[in-house]
Amino acid sequence: MIKGNSKIVSLAEGIAKSDRRSLARAITLIESTRLDHREDADTLLEKILPQSGNSIRIGISGVPGVGKSTFIESFGMYLISQGHRVAVLAIDPSSQRTGGSILGDKTRMELLSRQEAAFIRPSPASGTLGGVARRTREAMLLCEAAGFDVILVETVGVGQSETAVSEMVDMFLLLLLPSGGDELQGIKKGIMELADMIVVNKADGDLKPAANRAAGEYHAALGLMRPSSPNWKPTVRKCSALHDEGIQEIWDVIKEFRTKLWASHEIQDKRVRQSVSWMWGEIRESLLVAFCDKPEIQSALNEMESEVTQGRLAPATAARKLLKLFSNA
């Protein structure tokens, strides 16, 4: 216990001094599923929490091929040139299958990964989306405590994980290709509606006219949706991450977003809501895990599910039978 505590104290001190090795080790600690590690992680989080929160948290999504890495590299290098410190995290629940499909390979961001003012961490490589999201949230707090003032949370453009990211960031940025309406069809339902800003990437060379058209179409599509904030209308920008064009304009929009929504207290309120709903999400998930872990439930569950799918038992009746087993166990 003493040993654990002194280790935690030195990790917390390292983080406060922006020591990258301490930060990396702290993230490894919070990613661990070992019970004693989890207790250490809780102690560490309590220590660093007062130093967290001083960043703008930006979610970045887009289908594979849209140029997310190139964009983050170009955007990150620009931010560093402006004196910012940039942490790049990721949520990819599929990485347990693919062995880390996004950010697993740091060479994707060769320049950025060599910067002292940048910190890149791949997605936790295993667990449910809920578990992966929790560890990314906690890594975000650690990065903030280590003085990173822009947090980019990358995700693959395939649905569930976008929602998880939007629930932990201040602003959600959707990267799209210059292919316009056709691409919109391919985008998972609801993702467009999460976007505070759409960025049409690859607006260079031959693709410039297409990018202009696409930006117009995306703008029209956004116009059909009800904005989620009274103080912000989602907007569209074009860029060429490959040629570092349009990057400053994107940062200008983000600064405007932060200024407006900080003044109206929306970001602060959103963060409080996110924290409370995160707490309840943890509670729900843990209760369900405790339920499913009971041997009595495990042995009854298959039969109940099959009674329900075959229409022999009403779902609510099956639920009540299982819950009775659980509370008597």
Add this chain to the structure above:
Amino acid sequence: MIKGNSKIVSLAEGIAKSDRRSLARAITLIESTRLDHREDADTLLEKILPQSGNSIRIGISGVPGVGKSTFIESFGMYLISQGHRVAVLAIDPSSQRTGGSILGDKTRMELLSRQEAAFIRPSPASGTLGGVARRTREAMLLCEAAGFDVILVETVGVGQSETAVSEMVDMFLLLLLPSGGDELQGIKKGIMELADMIVVNKADGDLKPAANRAAGEYHAALGLMRPSSPNWKPTVRKCSALHDEGIQEIWDVIKEFRTKLWASHEIQDKRVRQSVSWMWGEIRESLLVAFCDKPEIQSALNEMESEVTQGRLAPATAARKLLKLFSNA
């Protein structure tokens, strides 16, 4: 116990004979929150379950003023003229505040409510959305067992309850006004995407040209979304419920939907998925209720939440502290 059982047997027999009073009393039973009633309700549901399922389940939504009652009256009367038996249920979690804001007043559907082949039941008047939805699901099973072969589940067009309805029906129908793009802005996010069919009501008199334009706009907006079924592209129709115009065409679309998606086994699969997820939803909700009901949790919860909102405790840490209290209690 014997008494309870003979009561249940006679209710089940009444339902099998399509006796409306038995059906109404059975629904009152499943709406009760008394524990012994709940056990009777479970017994009844198990008895009638083999007779349920032989209907097309249609969700109907739209903002107040779109003419839902007029539509259901006109549509219901048409269905009855075609030899169908129509049950109209409702989900309105707000009815506990307003004393039954939808379907509370049967005079809204004066003709339909007088038909022997129609059964109209207002929304359960109290409880959480989850509770209201559960009772409507169970009422649906009872109506089916009583021989109603078209079930209409009405809801108000304001968000959450639409999702709950879409999770209990085969097909979701969204009523819209002839006002086009402007109205789309007012529709809660995600509702459009639930729609298997959009019906522009009030396509009569002066509003005919506007209804045509609106139908075009809605069609275009649907085209931007990815259809949720490989075998069905959401479609737009116009009608004037007031003048009974366009009603048959709507039923034709519903029949086409049912034929196609039954042949591809989608409706059957959807119902199985809905049942299983309903069972899990019940389990989740009951676990959370048990958690919140513990006195130890109640006395600690406020403090934990405030520690989290004030940034003194990480959400996951607070959750773990509460869960420890719960399992030690």
